[in-house]
Amino acid sequence: MNKYDAIIIGAGHNGLTNAAYLAKAGLNVVVLEKNDYIGGAAVSRELQEGWLYSSCSYVCSMMRQAIHRDLDLGRHGLILVPYLGTVNFGDGDERLFSYHDEEAAHHELKRHSPHDADAMHRFQTDLTRYSQLIRKTLMRTPPDPASFRPRDIMEFLYLAKQFWTLGEKELYEYVRFFTMSAAEYLEDYFENDLIKAAMASPGIIGTALGVYSPGSSYVLLHHVMGDVDGSIGAWGLARGGMGAISDAIAGAVAEHGGEIRTNAGVQKVLVKNGKAIGVVLENGDEITARIVVSNLDAKRTFTRIMDKSDLPEGIYERAKNFKIRGSSGKVNIALSGMPKFTGVPENRYLARGGQGFSGSLETMERAYDCWKRGAWSDDPFVESVIPSAWDPTVAPAGKHWMSNFVQYCPPELSSGPWTPEKRDAFGKSVIDKIERYSPGFRDLIVHMEVRTPHEIENEVGLTEGNIFQGELTIDQLFFNRPFPGYGQYRMPVKNLYMCGSSTHPGGGVSSVCGANAAREILIDLRRTNTVPVDDFYDE
Amino acid sequence: MTTTDPYAGERLKLSPFYPRQEVLNIREAWSAWNGYKFAEYYYDAEYEYFCVRNQCATYDITPMQKYEIRGRDAEVMLNRMVTRDVTKIGIDKVAYCVWCTDEGRMIDDGTIFKLADDRFMLTCGSPCTAWLAKSAFGFDDVTITDVTDDLAALSLQGPTSCAVLKNMGLHGIDTAKPFNIMHFPFHGESLMVSRTGFTGDLGYELWIPPELGLKLWDELYAAGEDYGIQPYGEAATNMARLEAAFIMPAMEFNEALRTVNFEHDQTPFELSLGWLVDFDKPHFSGRSALLKEKQRGPKYTLTKLDIEGNRPAEGSYIYGNKQCTKEIGYVTSAMWSPAVKANIALAMIMTDQLDNKMWAEIYYEKELRQYSRIAACTRKKKPFWAPSRARATPPPDC
Numbered sequence: 044m045n046k047y048d049a050i051i052i053g054a055g056h057n058g059l060t061n062a063a064y065l066a067k068a069g070l071n072v073v074v075l076e077k078n079d080y081i082g083g084a085a086v087s088r089e090l091q092e093g094w095l096y097s098s099c100s101y102v103c104s105m106m107r108q109a110i111h112r113d114l115d116l117g118r119h120g121l122i123l124v125p126y127l128g129t130v131n132f133g134d135g136d137e138r139l140f141s142y143h144d145e146e147a148a149h150h151e152l153k154r155h156s157p158h159d160a161d162a163m164h165r166f167q168t169d170l171t172r173y174s175q176l177i178r179k180t181l182m183r184t185p186p187d188p189a190s191f192r193p194r195d196i197m198e199f200l201y202l203a204k205q206f207w208t209l210g211e212k213e214l215y216e217y218v219r220f221f222t223m224s225a226a227e228y229l230e231d232y233f234e235n236d237l238i239k240a241a242m243a244s245p246g247i248i249g250t251a252l253g254v255y256s257p258g259s260s261y262v263l264l265h266h267v268m269g270d271v272d273g274s275i276g277a278w279g280l281a282r283g284g285m286g287a288i289s290d291a292i293a294g295a296v297a298e299h300g301g302e303i304r305t306n307a308g309v310q311k312v313l314v315k316n317g318k319a320i321g322v323v324l325e326n327g328d329e330i331t332a333r334i335v336v337s338n339l340d341a342k343r344t345f346t347r348i349m350d351k352s353d354l355p356e357g358i359y360e361r362a363k364n365f366k367i368r369g370s371s372g373k374v375n376i377a378l379s380g381m382p383k384f385t386g387v388p389e390n391r392y393l394a395r396g397g398q399g400f401s402g403s404l405e406t407m408e409r410a411y412d413c414w415k416r417g418a419w420s421d422d423p424f425v426e427s428v429i430p431s432a433w434d435p436t437v438a439p440a441g442k443h444w445m446s447n448f449v450q451y452c453p454p455e456l457s458s459g460p461w462t463p464e465k466r467d468a469f470g471k472s473v474i475d476k477i478e479r480y481s482p483g484f485r486d487l488i489v490h491m492e493v494r495t496p497h498e499i500e501n502e503v504g505l506t507e508g509n510i511f512q513g514e515l516t517i518d519q520l521f522f523n524r525p526f527p528g529y530g531q532y533r534m535p536v537k538n539l540y541m542c543g544s545s546t547h548p549g550g551g552v553s554s555v556c557g558a559n560a561a562r563e564i565l566i567d568l569r570r571t572n573t574v575p576v577d578d579f580y581d582e
Numbered sequence: 583m584t585t586t587d588p589y590a591g592e593r594l595k596l597s598p599f600y601p602r603q604e605v606l607n608i609r610e611a612w613s614a615w616n617g618y619k620f621a622e623y624y625y626d627a628e629y630e631y632f633c634v635r636n637q638c639a640t641y642d643i644t645p646m647q648k649y650e651i652r653g654r655d656a657e658v659m660l661n662r663m664v665t666r667d668v669t670k671i672g673i674d675k676v677a678y679c680v681w682c683t684d685e686g687r688m689i690d691d692g693t694i695f696k697l698a699d700d701r702f703m704l705t706c707g708s709p710c711t712a713w714l715a716k717s718a719f720g721f722d723d724v725t726i727t728d729v730t731d732d733l734a735a736l737s738l739q740g741p742t743s744c745a746v747l748k749n750m751g752l753h754g755i756d757t758a759k760p761f762n763i764m765h766f767p768f769h770g771e772s773l774m775v776s777r778t779g780f781t782g783d784l785g786y787e788l789w790i791p792p793e794l795g796l797k798l799w800d801e802l803y804a805a806g807e808d809y810g811i812q813p814y815g816e817a818a819t820n821m822a823r824l825e826a827a828f829i830m831p832a833m834e835f836n837e838a839l840r841t842v843n844f845e846h847d848q849t850p851f852e853l854s855l856g857w858l859v860d861f862d863k864p865h866f867s868g869r870s871a872l873l874k875e876k877q878r879g880p881k882y883t884l885t886k887l888d889i890e891g892n893r894p895a896e897g898s899y900i901y902g903n904k905q906c907t908k909e910i911g912y913v914t915s916a917m918w919s920p921a922v923k924a925n926i927a928l929a930m931i932m933t934d935q936l937d938n939k940m941w942a943e944i945y946y947e948k949e950l951r952q953y954s955r956i957a958a959c960t961r962k963k964k965p966f967w968a969p970s971r972a973r974a975t976p977p978p979d980c
């Protein structure tokens with residue numbers, strides 16, 4: 044007899060979500076996490092006393108409200124709070140202020156380009172339309188295009204109906220949109236370079252694409268399809284850092300009787316007669332269960348914790364070739380005070396909000412060129428936010444911390460392996476960039492954590508440090524995610540499932556992958572479904 | 583030539599805090615409360631609401647009606663007027679009260695501050711001078727003074743509120759329990775601080791002579807700078823109070839003395855405030871009618887609802903069947919709660935239908951077209967928002 048119905052490998056937020064829904068259905072589940080903390084890339088860590096970094100992910104918008112509500116994450120301590128205003132810094136003295144208020148925002152765009160201020164309405168409208176459509180697919184299992192099962196056919200009909208609401212012209216545009224570059228797409232709307240750069244930045248975050256690379260327009264959409272309380276595209280902060288999300292989900296796991304073990308790295312998935320039957324831990328312990336669910340990315344799952352000989356023909360090769368290029372770095376900085384930025388008024392909302400050190404499309408592309416050559420840029424694109432200005436629990440009063448997401452940072456350097464010295468030099472390039480816009484910034488630094496793809500892979504277990512657990516390109520999206528034919532969370536070995544961001548709908552702190560996988564597992568185990576349907580603002 | 587303003591009689595009064603509020607009200611979003619110019623919001627209603635839930639924020643309660651009730655008979659007089667037992671309030675304690683007509687219909691709600699055996703302060707939303715005078719009829723030693731304009735008041739609410747007051751130098755404020763009052767010397771005067779509020783969260787109310795209003799504001803804002811202090815207006819208040827399931831005049835209840843139509847006002851039992859009615863104390867206004875109401879059970883009961891979907895059920899009817907043919911009540915206030923992540927509402931439901939299933943018919947607009955949906959409702963027993971920090975002494979992180 045198995046002690047457990049299900050083993051979930053990895054306590055990332057998706058693994059935890061999966062466990063919560065399985066436990067809610069009455070299954071006996073155990074989550075096995077290699078680190079001594081839970082959360083994976085949705086984590087808060089106190090590396091300097093008094094400061095709580097969101098070490099990896101730092102802002103929240105993709106988290107599906109339906110899950111937040113259904114698992115009662117509020118009662119488990121989660122509250123998402125807003126931050127207001129963003130400043131985009133040009134290569135020189137230009138500043139683009141994104142005000143929270145619509146009138147003010149329009150007025151500001153007009154200062155840069157009356158044309159673009161008007162075009163912004165059309166841009167937002169089009170993007171909202173695309174987002175609404177894609178949002179409808181999130182909490183649903185993609186249909187298998189090669190299958191004739193009624194469920195898959197019904198799902199295709201549902202999708203066709205949704206897409207048809209776009210109208211013919213928009214439908215063509217939409218299909219085209221998926222293969223375009225962000226820069227190309229924006230060209231149709233805007234003339235001002237700083238506006239274009241600011242709008243293009245979500246198109247490259249986390250991806251090994253440049254603003255001019257085909258496919259980056261989808262990545263842009265991926266970053267604006269979320270919402271905060273119905274305001275599509277808005278981003279918020281989790282009070283207490285992103286770890287508060289994982290902790291709240293872990294609270295739901297416990298509430299439903301699930302078990303979470305830390306310091307319990309899985310070395311190998313046990314397969315017998317073509318079926319997954321359990322795992323072997325790094326300490327040699329064996330645990331068996333009816334099913335095994337992996338929260339690890341596809342490459343790690345099939346090339347690291349599984350034997351090639353246990354896999355059907357071709358799967359190992361597919362996993363090896365799974366596109367999961369690392370491209371991002373993260374620099375978390377504890378500060379003794381609030382940094383001041385040149386050319387930004389002392390508007391307490393705007394000046395503390397987000398900072399986009401985007402420069403121009405050209406600068407972003409040059410940074411991408413460095414990545415391609417296996418180097419980091421001296422002039423990187425940095426997206427920053429100062430969570431402590433909005434959340435009183437993440438730094439001592441009057442002190443702050445700044446989250447800096449850096450695009451690009453290569454997983455492997457052409458100059459040889461990453462070393463602590465090179466890591467620090469990469470960190471310095473980021474500080475130099477900020478210092479350019481905030482003289483005296485360096486003097487405020489109390490502590491910093493520099494994370495290259497090397498650290499992200501080794502600590503979080505994201506292969507190559509790819510933040511999405513695999514590129515978000517069309518060949519790896521929807522029913523192609525992670526591999527064609529395996530888009531429904533069931534893996535090539537029987538009783539083995541995947542529930543991490545390598546599955547539909549991909550990366551980001553959304554809980555969707557974990558919830559969708561739970562729904563499929565419950566169908567297979569003939570249990571009552573516990574996963575809610577998505578909740579929209581009547582789109 | 584005279585320069586008198588011919589419209590002076592129609593202009594709104596300005597709160598002692600106005601000079602600071604004027605600067606901070608970036609959106610020029612003003613409305614009015616009891617004749618005072620009053621902020622609907624300052625920067626963004628939802629952001630201000632989040633300051634209350636996440637950091638701290640101030641709400642100007644100067645326009646709230648404040649009465650000083652003094653004299654040997656002050657206590658018996660108040661006890662005769664309100665439904666709660668005033669003799670049980672200790673000195674430097676506050677109690678939430680309601681008062682009713684002889685028919686047991688609610689006139690208003692408010693708070694009684696017991697400052698000494700013969701000195702009380704009553705606060706309430708609407709002017710109450712005439713009713714107080716009526717209630718004092720027959721008592722020898724009681725004087726009632728409207729001190730609304732003589733006392734500036736600022737509510738400081740939110741998880742960092744205690745830390746801010748401590749930082750401002752109010753030593754020992756962390757020992758104040760909910761509904762306690764403390765006094766602190768402040769520039770030669772006394773600053774009264776009560777651990778009270780209308781948000782269901784940790785919070786305090788600060789009471790000061792108007793001349794010191796700006797000094798208080800400045801010191802509070804200096805102390806709160808690193809704790810996210812922000813002013814908030816009516817809009818955010820309304821969100822926070824609904825999450826705490828607190829009632830609002832002209833929303834949950836129609837003041838009895840302003841109600842034209844028969845029984846379009848409410849009893850405390852209908853408003854789920856039966857716990858405020860004490861039949862063990864001496865006679866009070868509305869007693870026999872309320873006793874009858876208690877025995878018979880109220881016709882309606884104010885109920886907390888969690889409603890499917892995210893469209894606020896504002897103005898919706900509540901039905902006992904999904905076909906929406908059997909009407910059993912109506913929504914009084916509704917909103918999407920960003921903190922709780924739920925579609926919440928307060929509704930008046932026929933008491934004998936409370937255990938039934940319930941549906942709300944919700945109307946909404948989308949790009950000029952009208953839509954409706956029928957959403958299942960779940961009854962909630964507890965307030966939607968009730969963090970433990972609101973009750974903890976000392977409060978956490980302080």
Ligand SMILES: Cc1cc2nc3c(=O)[nH]c(=O)nc-3n(C[C@H](O)[C@H](O)[C@H](O)COP(=O)(O)OP(=O)(O)OC[C@H]3O[C@@H](n4cnc5c(N)ncnc54)[C@H](O)[C@@H]3O)c2cc1C
Pocket residue numbers: 052053054055056057058075076077078081082083084085098099100101102103104105307308309310338339348371372373448499502503504505508509510511512542543544545549550551552553556
């Ligand atoms: C630097 C960075 C910034 C980001 N910024 C954002 C953002 O701002 N907003 C956003 O929405 N998303 C962001 N993302 C993406 C997002 O964080 C991830 O897509 C998401 O958290 C992945 O969640 P997951 O549960 O699918 O997987 P993971 O979080 O990767 O969880 C996998 C878990 O498995 C564990 N594990 C690995 N190997 C083993 C093993 N052998 N045995 C046991 N356990 C193992 C890991 O330790 C980890 O806990 C960011 C990611 C990174 C890296």
